[in-house]
Amino acid sequence: MTAPPTLETTPAAPGPEAKQPKVRSPLWDTALVTFLSFVLALAIGGVLIAVSDPDVAEAASYFFAQPLDTLAAAWESVSSAYLALFQGAVYDTSASTFQQAIRPLTETLTVAAPLIVAGLGVALPFKAGLFNIGAEGQIILGAIGAAYIGFTFALPWGLHLLLAVVAALVFGALWGGIVGLLKARTGAHEVIVTIMLNYVARFLLAYLLTTSVFQRPGRNDPISPIVDDTAQYPALLGDWSRLHLGFVVALLAAAFVWWLLNRSVLGFQFRAVGANPSAARTAGIKVERSYVLVMMIAGSLAGLAGSFQVLGTEKALSGGVSAGIGFDAITVALLGRGSPTGTVLAGILFGGLRAGGVTMQARTGTPIDIVLVVQSLIVLFVAAPPLVRAIFRIKGGGSIETLQVSKGWGA
Amino acid sequence: MKLELRGITKRFGSLVANDHIDLTVNPGEIHCLLGENGAGKSTLMNVLYGMLQPDEGQILIDDEVASIHGPGDAVAAGIGMVHQHFMLVPVFTVAENVMLGYEYTRSLGMLDRGAARDQVVELSSRFGFDVDPDGMVEDLPVGVQQRVEIIKALSRDARVLILDEPTAVLTPQETDELMRIMRGLADEGTSIVFITHKLREVRAVADRITVIRRGAVVGEASPETTESDLAAMMVGRTVELTVDKEPSQPGPVTLAIEGLHVFDEAGRALVDDVTFDVHSGEIVAVAGVQGNGQTELVEAIMGLNEHVVTGSVLLAGAELVGQETSAILDHVGYVPEDRSHDGLVSSFSLAENLVLDQVSTPTYSARGSLRRDVIKNTSTTLVDQFDVRTQGIQYPASSLSGGNQQKLVMARALSRPIDLLLASQPTRGVDVGSIEFLHGRMVDERDSSTAVLIVSTELDEVLALADRIVVMYRGHIVGIVGPDTSRHVLGLMMAGVPYDEAAVQAPPDDVDHEGPVVDGGAL
Numbered sequence: 029m030t031a032p033p034t035l036e037t038t039p040a041a042p043g044p045e046a047k048q049p050k051v052r053s054p055l056w057d058t059a060l061v062t063f064l065s066f067v068l069a070l071a072i073g074g075v076l077i078a079v080s081d082p083d084v085a086e087a088a089s090y091f092f093a094q095p096l097d098t099l100a101a102a103w104e105s106v107s108s109a110y111l112a113l114f115q116g117a118v119y120d121t122s123a124s125t126f127q128q129a130i131r132p133l134t135e136t137l138t139v140a141a142p143l144i145v146a147g148l149g150v151a152l153p154f155k156a157g158l159f160n161i162g163a164e165g166q167i168i169l170g171a172i173g174a175a176y177i178g179f180t181f182a183l184p185w186g187l188h189l190l191l192a193v194v195a196a197l198v199f200g201a202l203w204g205g206i207v208g209l210l211k212a213r214t215g216a217h218e219v220i221v222t223i224m225l226n227y228v229a230r231f232l233l234a235y236l237l238t239t240s241v242f243q244r245p246g247r248n249d250p251i252s253p254i255v256d257d258t259a260q261y262p263a264l265l266g267d268w269s270r271l272h273l274g275f276v277v278a279l280l281a282a283a284f285v286w287w288l289l290n291r292s293v294l295g296f297q298f299r300a301v302g303a304n305p306s307a308a309r310t311a312g313i314k315v316e317r318s319y320v321l322v323m324m325i326a327g328s329l330a331g332l333a334g335s336f337q338v339l340g341t342e343k344a345l346s347g348g349v350s351a352g353i354g355f356d357a358i359t360v361a362l363l364g365r366g367s368p369t370g371t372v373l374a375g376i377l378f379g380g381l382r383a384g385g386v387t388m389q390a391r392t393g394t395p396i397d398i399v400l401v402v403q404s405l406i407v408l409f410v411a412a413p414p415l416v417r418a419i420f421r422i423k424g425g426g427s428i429e430t431l432q433v434s435k436g437w438g439a
Numbered sequence: 440m441k442l443e444l445r446g447i448t449k450r451f452g453s454l455v456a457n458d459h460i461d462l463t464v465n466p467g468e469i470h471c472l473l474g475e476n477g478a479g480k481s482t483l484m485n486v487l488y489g490m491l492q493p494d495e496g497q498i499l500i501d502d503e504v505a506s507i508h509g510p511g512d513a514v515a516a517g518i519g520m521v522h523q524h525f526m527l528v529p530v531f532t533v534a535e536n537v538m539l540g541y542e543y544t545r546s547l548g549m550l551d552r553g554a555a556r557d558q559v560v561e562l563s564s565r566f567g568f569d570v571d572p573d574g575m576v577e578d579l580p581v582g583v584q585q586r587v588e589i590i591k592a593l594s595r596d597a598r599v600l601i602l603d604e605p606t607a608v609l610t611p612q613e614t615d616e617l618m619r620i621m622r623g624l625a626d627e628g629t630s631i632v633f634i635t636h637k638l639r640e641v642r643a644v645a646d647r648i649t650v651i652r653r654g655a656v657v658g659e660a661s662p663e664t665t666e667s668d669l670a671a672m673m674v675g676r677t678v679e680l681t682v683d684k685e686p687s688q689p690g691p692v693t694l695a696i697e698g699l700h701v702f703d704e705a706g707r708a709l710v711d712d713v714t715f716d717v718h719s720g721e722i723v724a725v726a727g728v729q730g731n732g733q734t735e736l737v738e739a740i741m742g743l744n745e746h747v748v749t750g751s752v753l754l755a756g757a758e759l760v761g762q763e764t765s766a767i768l769d770h771v772g773y774v775p776e777d778r779s780h781d782g783l784v785s786s787f788s789l790a791e792n793l794v795l796d797q798v799s800t801p802t803y804s805a806r807g808s809l810r811r812d813v814i815k816n817t818s819t820t821l822v823d824q825f826d827v828r829t830q831g832i833q834y835p836a837s838s839l840s841g842g843n844q845q846k847l848v849m850a851r852a853l854s855r856p857i858d859l860l861l862a863s864q865p866t867r868g869v870d871v872g873s874i875e876f877l878h879g880r881m882v883d884e885r886d887s888s889t890a891v892l893i894v895s896t897e898l899d900e901v902l903a904l905a906d907r908i909v910v911m912y913r914g915h916i917v918g919i920v921g922p923d924t925s926r927h928v929l930g931l932m933m934a935g936v937p938y939d940e941a942a943v944q945a946p947p948d949d950v951d952h953e954g955p956v957v958d959g960g961a962l
Contacts, residue, residue, distance in 0.1 A: 291811075293804045300795060303784045310743060310773070310781040311796035312765030 058365065064416050065409030066377075070110070073402040077109045077394055078102035109394040116387020117380035127268050132383060134269040138341060140379025142167070142333035144278040146357035147364060147371040148285050149204075149329035153218075154366040155289055156322040157302035162207060162222025163330040164354025165229030166200045170331025172233060173199030175338040175345035176242070178255030188258040193277075193335050200331015201324040203229065208323030212316035218323070226354070234347055242345065252345035261340040274336040279372065281329060286368040288325070298322050330354065356382075359407050378403060440466055440501060440517055440598035442487075442630060447496035449482055456482040458655040459496070464599060469621055469631045471645035473638075475673055475870045476841055479654040480634050484601050487632075488520045489513040519597025521588040523604040529577035534559050536576055537591050562590050566623050581730075582613035589620070593629075600624065601632045606640055610728045611898065611930030618644045636673070638666040639899075674871045684882045687906040689718035693890035694740075694859050699750035699760075701735045701914075709735040709746065711914035717859070720888040722881065724895055724905035728933050732914035733894045734776060737863045740892075742767050755858050768796050772852030776863035776894070778841075782848040785837035789829060790818035792836045793851050802855075817854065825850035826876060842873030849877055853884060860884050863894040878904060898929060 078084050078101075087094075087101040115121060117136050123129040146163045153160040173195035183191065203225060210216040236242045237250035244253045261272035289295040300308040301318045309315050337349050360378055364370030385399035409416050416422075442464040449457040456479045464470045474480045485491040487498060489507040498505050500516055507513050513520070527536050534555040543551035559572035568586045576584060585605060592600055602621070606614045621631055621644055635641060641648055641662070648660040650672045658672055671677050694717040701710035710732045717723045725733055738744040740752050742764040752759040759767055773796070775781035783792050794803050794814050803810050803817075818832040825846045829839060836844060845866065852860060862881065866874045881904060885891045895901050901908055908924065910917040912935040920929070920938060931941035 291809055292807050293799050293809060294807065296791070296798050296809060300784050300787065300791075303786045304780075306781045307784050307795070309764070310741075310775050312763070312768045313795075314763075314765070 060422070061413045061416050062363065062410055064420055064422075065406050068409050068416065068419065069402045069405035072405055073398050074106040074110070076401060077106050077398055080395070080398075081105040105392075105394075109388055109392045109398070112388040112391040112394070113381075113384040113399075115384070115391075117384030131269055132387065134265060134271040135383040136376065136380040137275050138270045138272065138379070139382045140376045141272075141275040141278040141340070142336040142353050143356055143360050143378050143382075144372050144375035145281050145336070146330045146333040146353050147360035147375050148281055148368060149200075149326040149333070150357050150361035151364060151366045151368065151371045152285055152289070152298075152329065153322055153326045154361060155295075155302050156298040156318060157305065158208075158211070158218050158319065158322065158326075160204070160207070160222055160323070160326050160330075161219055161358065162204065162225050162327075162354070163333070163357040164350050164352070165222070165226040166203045166327040166330035167334040167337070167350045167354050168229040168233050169203040170196035170200040170328075170334025171338045171345055171349045172236060172334075173331065174259075174335040175252050175255060178259035178339055179253040179344075180241075182256065183258060185258045188256060189261065189339065192255070192259045192339055193332070196331040196335035196339075197328040198331075200334065201328040204323040204325075204327020204330070205320055207327075208320035211323070212319045233345075233349070237345065237347060244344070250347045254344045255339060259339055260343065261336070270341055272336075272340040274340040277332065278336070278375075281332060282368045282372045285329070289368070294321065330357070333357070356403070359403060362407050363410055365410075440630060441499075442518075442599050442632075443499040443502070444483070444487065445497045445499060447483060447486055447493045447498075449479075449486055449491060449493050455654050457486065457493070458653075460651070460654075460656055462649055462656070464630045464632055466598075466630055467625050467628045468646045469625050469633055469644055471633045471635065471641045471648045472651060473635060473641050473648055473660075473669065473673055474651035475636055476868050477870060478651045478673075480651055481603065482654075483651070484520070484603060484632070484634060487513070488518060488601065514595050514597070517596055517598040518601065519592025519595060519599070520601040521585065521592060521603065521605060523607060525584050525588055527576045527584060527587060529575075531576060532572065533570055533574050533576060533579075533587050533590075534572040536587055537572075537594050541595060558594050559590060562593050566593075566620060566627075568620065580613075581608045582610070582616065585609070585617065586620070589624075593624075597629070599630045599632065601634070603634045604636075605633070606635065606637060608729055610933050611926070612934055614640065638669050638673075641669065642666065670871065682878045682882060682903040684904075685886070687721045687885065688888075689721040689906070690888055691719060692716045693719045693755055694892060695751075695753040696740070697751040697753070699736070699739060699752060700748070701732070701739050701744055702747045702749075704746070709914050710739060713750075713911075713914075713916055715909050715916065715919060717890040717892050719858075719890045720885055721906045722885050722891040722893060722904050723907050723909060724893045724901040725909045725911055726895065726898065726901045726905075726929060726933060727911035729896045731911050731933075733863070733896075733911055735914075736911070737776070737861060737894055740767075740861060741771070741773055765796075765799070769800075770858045772855075772857040772860045774845075774848050774852050774860075774862035774865050776867070778844050778848050783836045783844060786835055788833050788835055789822060789827070789839075789847060790814055790832040792847060793818045793821055793832075793854065796851065797855065821850040821854055822847075825853075825880070840870070842869045845869050845877060846873060849880060853880065857889060860889055860891045862891070864896065865893060866895075866897070866900060874900075898926060898933075901929070902926070 081101070084098065084101045084105055087097040091098045116132050118133050120129045120132050146167055149163050149166065150160050174192045177192040177195045181188065207218050207221045207225065210221050211218050234250060237252065242252045244251050261274045263269065264271045264273060264275065289299065297308065297313045297318055300311070300313055301315050305315050333353055334349070337351070338345050342349060356378055360374045361371055363374035364372070381399045381403055385396040388394050388399070389396045444460060444462040447457050447460045448455070460483055472480050472483070482491065486493045489509045489512050492508070498507055505516050507516060528539065531539065534552060537559055538555040543554040545551045556572040559570065562568065563570045568590060570583060570586050570590060576587060579587070589600065605617060609617060618640070621633065625631055633645065645662050648662065648664070648669070650657050650660060650669070652673060652675055660669060660672065696716070697714050699710055699713045700708055703709055713736060715723070725736065727733055735744060735746065739748045740759060742759065742762050748760055750760065754770055779785060784795065787795070794817070797803055798809065803814055815832065822829060822832055827839070827843050827846045827850065829843065836847060839847065849865070852862070860881065865881065866877050869877065881891055881893065893904060902922065905922050907919060908922060908929070909919050910929065910932040912933060917932045917935060918938040928938070928941045931944055932938060936944065
């Protein structure tokens with residue numbers, strides 16, 4: 029019953045300059061908080077690296093005799109881990125050729141591509157007031173569609189890839205569309221439906237990989253035949269890097285989503301439905317139709333991520349084809365605050381963390397799980413701007429757009 | 440108990456909501472706080488009730504400084520508040536609501552419902568409230584729910600009672616009853632702070648009047664002050680209380696509603712066999728107390744109703760029942776009753792809100808893309824034409840005051856040629872200046888031979904605008920009467936009394952300006 033301060037404005041006859049509501053561009057504020065969240069997360073990750081390192085533990089056993097030893101060991105352990113992370117994600121300073129040196133960067137972008145499109149598949153429904161937890165399932169469906177076309181038919185170069193990608197889009201759209209339809213027709217909450225459809229997709233995939241249509245001849249484990257060369261995304265840089273055309277497609281998808289949200293009638297309606305469904309309905313916008321459409325588009329974006337997996341990096345359908353991308357996509361979309369640009373940047377950051385984490389583990393023995401902790405912490409801090417502001421003592425604008433994720437149950 | 444506010448100042452950022460306000464409420468006095476929406480009345484009362492902390496100033500109770508840091512302190516100090524929106528649990532009984540938060544307990548923490556019941560009965564009989572302690576709150580009429588709120592405050596020994604816009608939800612008769620109760624309480628020594636913007640009520644019940652404008656006290660007045668003087672104090676300039684309009688020149692029937700029913704899930708008729716016409720060039724006002732089917736009637740016309748609708752709504756000969764809202768909006772300008780819930784997307788810019796219901800038409804879009812230049816130009820023009828006070832069309836609608844938001848909604852409704860303007864509560868929660876403007880625009884629209892249908896619970900508004908008045912009660916039409924029907928007769932009709940009986944019951948001095956029955960007793 030604590031009413032918010034009723035800011036009773038006095039509209040009787042204010043001149044335009046009498047009382048100006050503060051409308052500050054929150055962009056700078058947002059970027060700052062996001063960056064500081066990253067710094068904080070790395071700092072806490074550093075503490076975890078230090079305490080889990082046996083060398084540090086050994087030095088700490090005589091901490092009171094030689095405290096500097098402990099600190100030195102901790103510094104050594106944290107700095108080498110983060111250096112390896114950087115070397116694995118951006119630029120390998122220990123490499124002998126330039127190609128080898130920048131290969132980590134291309135690897136980052138390769139890993140980022142599916143994160144970006146799947147992230148868009150979560151970010152877009154955010155704007156329409158829906159929380160799509162189902163990217164994982166939609167990725168799996170997209171991968172099934174792409175793989176089936178990819179290894180079943182023999183088609184000319186170009187057409188084969190195109191058809192396989194279209195299949196991924198359609199399968200993803202169907203899986204997303206089911207969610208939209210159930211929401212629109214029955215009021216089922218999209219969070220529950222998408223979570224459940226993730227399971228359905230996972231076990232559908234597991235089943236398909238036991239059938240003669242999908243299982244690779246001569247194999248007993250769940251893996252499909254390798255997709256034909258004609259259906260694969262062409263490499264962008266040559267054999268030395270895994271970077272493929274999918275990354276360009278991901279950027280185009282981000283541009284499309286930006287246009288959709290900011291320039292198109294449909295996106296306008298999505299945003300209206302997300303911000304105030306009653307006002308949208310009153311203005312003649314078909315809210316239910318918007319739910320179905322936005323989930324279909326979201327599903328096809330996630331399905332596209334599935335196609336990147338089977339037609340780009342993995343080349344075959346397996347039980348682990350989605351690789352948790354659908355869940356990281358949620359984090360990516362949250363970190364990107366639901367905007368296409370933010371999602372691209374967040375996708376690249378997470379791609380870097382994933383790629384670098386592997387190198388970090390290989391070179392310094394620091395478990396890759398630290399990367400997951402850092403990822404989670406970033407989002408945790410981003411979700412609580414006042415906390416970050418308090419830690420760094422920045423004056424808060426309070427103008428940060430708090431991302432509205434989902435309506436209440438049954439809304 | 441004597442209550443005194445000294446130099447209360449409350450700022451929100453650069454906005455001074457309360458500017459050194461001094462106010463004294465004597466024991467047993469009904470002190471009326473008069474001011475427009477947004478003048479700072481609610482802020483002041485929230486300060487008094489401890490929900491906001493003042494930046495400067497003191498609250499004195501019986502000449503001693505009181506420190507009030509929360510509603511708990513306020514209640515302990517003997518201050519009770521009846522909010523505009525009731526703070527009751529609908530599925531609890533009256534007695535349970537009254538003891539909520541201050542539960543009487545017996546041993547082992549058992550609730551003592553009996554004691555709570557006894558207290559309700561005692562207070563109820565002492566002040567003539569007529570409230571059943573075992574009644575479920577959700578089943579009670581609004582007027583009775585309000586009395587439950589008052590009992591709640593009194594049960595906590597409130598000696599100062601704050602009533603925040605208490606009459607907004609009441610029929611004229613319920614309002615009279617409330618005033619009788621207020622007078623009774625005051626006679627027993629309870630001080631009452633009565634917050635309102637309705638001039639008639641102020642003059643009827645107040646002992647003293649303090650007028651607030653833009654966060655500051657602009658003066659005191661006695662109940663003898665005329666309404667136009669009070670209005671001038673409140674607004675800061677002379678105000679036209681009546682709408683200047685020529686007699687209507689009705690053309691052919693534009694909107695013909697015939698046997699319209701709306702049923703809820705349980706099959707109850709929310710709108711019960713409603714039949715009436717609106718001619719072009721005519722303003723028809725649907726009068727009635729809130730919740731008597733007006734909302735459902737409007738939603739049925741607009742194709743927004745989720746309930747079952749039967750009957751016929753013909754607009755210029757075309758059937759609207761069963762049509763999509765977007766198709767209906769091609770011919771109807773619509774001002775929904777709750778602008779923040781249904782009218783505006785508050786995070787959207789002014790420009791986006793101005794095209795919200797037309798965005799998919801060729802005017803504002805081409806090949807799926809928004810025509811941003813057209814949207815920008817049209818919005819700029821509309822903001823200008825409708826005197827929306829803003830810094831620019833790119834600012835969010837939430838940055839506007841209530842009156843300007845309402846002008847924005849009206850601008851959208853009138854942004855294109857329409858056959859019918861359907862405005863529900865067109866000036867609710869809007870400042871006097873904007874009311875004048877909005878009324879003027881609706882009359883202009885009538886004069887350009889559009890059919891205008893207004894739904895309003897404000898009798899003043901109905902009387903000021905209507906060429907014909909349709910009175911609704913419990914979903915059906917009590918009668919259709921002329922604009923010069925007396926206030927008292929309309930009040931009775933709003934309570935379900937047919938015109939013939941109402942005219943007889945009306946006090947004699949009212950009968951002489953009783954209007955001719957246009958379509959009396961039509962059901």
